[in-house]
Amino acid sequence: MTLRIVIADDHAMFRSGFRAVLDAQPDMECVADVGDGYSAVEAVTALDPDLAVLDVRMPKLDGLAAARELMSSGRRDLKIVLLTTFGTDDYVRSALASGVSGFVLKSLPPEELVTAIRVAARGDTYLDPSITSRLAPRLADALAPAVPDRDRAPGLDRLTAREREVFLLMATGFSNTEIGEQLYVGEQTVKTHVSRVLAKLGLRDRVHAVRFGHHHGLIEPHDTSGL
Template sequence: MFRSGMRAVLDTQPDLECVGEAADGRAAVAEVARLRPDVAVLDVRMPKLDGLAATEAILGTPGCVTKVLVLTTYDHDDYVYRALRAGASGFLLKNLPPEELVSAMRVVARGDALIDPSVTRRLVSRFTTSIEPPAGPAELDRLTSREREVLLLIADARSNAEIAEALHVGDETVKTHVSRILAKLGLRDRVHAVVYAYQHGLVRAAPRD
């Protein structure tokens, strides 16, 4: 039912096309290999092979060009951690409105990464103890004061639009700052930028009021 509903929503989008469906994890891996879609949307709970194992199988394939967006009804740290460690570009809860899920697919398709804001802060406190720092603190000296400001807002799970509003600049300016931050710090995506900020003590893993 969920797949049928999402396909119906996607069929109304002029820039998106649902090229295939799969009822279980093994079929999903096979379909991704056959169709090579831009984005694969996987549920954590799938028969035969769960979504996390399917993510590992898909992204572990040499030459894979597909981005993976993982959805779940179950908000567990282990799921988020394993999905991101496998290389997933996004992790979202299935209770999001359909339009937000569609927007997330576009974000992932263009090469950005995102995780549900409700799990961001809880994730990083665990994630940062499990990976090596991508760069030393000296790398921070490469950032301008504005880029540091943008990095802190990224760590606060702000979108580009929210950062633009907070800093009173345009969306394209924010995108430029984000790209430069990732390049200067040697980071893969926004998720790793969040991890970097917490690892190096720029912010503390504390929940919002």
């Protein structure tokens, strides 16, 4: 099945480059690329794509407003990923509150942007690793139990020693590239470990990994020790 995508970004060079990346994927097709929020809403309405990638800052109608309009139009199957150059807390809060499926920085490598789209398309939420890392300390107080019990964390005993290392780094907010540098392994190996960790722990995505780690007292803010 081919994933049909609409791109909206007011930077023509970024837009065309990103379109080329998506069209190069065997299971993706960019059905339209536009330069403002109003045009994005019109394109989605006319073409009924599976997913829309919207820049936060656009003329006429910004990405957040366009996302809210599309989400309120009854298009329940539409997935939306927001792009931005600046991942400010206000943007993140507004994006997550609007119910979008992804929030990523444009500085991510192309392969990570594609990953974000795949995660969103399957119904999960993708939050840029750098944002996850910044929010992790603030999530700790809200998510940590009164009496952490590491032994009762469901699925933890199924992880290998290396998978525990990967989980700790992932839940602390490290990207795949950074995890590879920390553990001296290739990025593809990291991706394999991340997939296995999420599957064994029954987690949907990296955001849920952060919640899981803090809820069960497995990690502390800025903690880089072993589990």
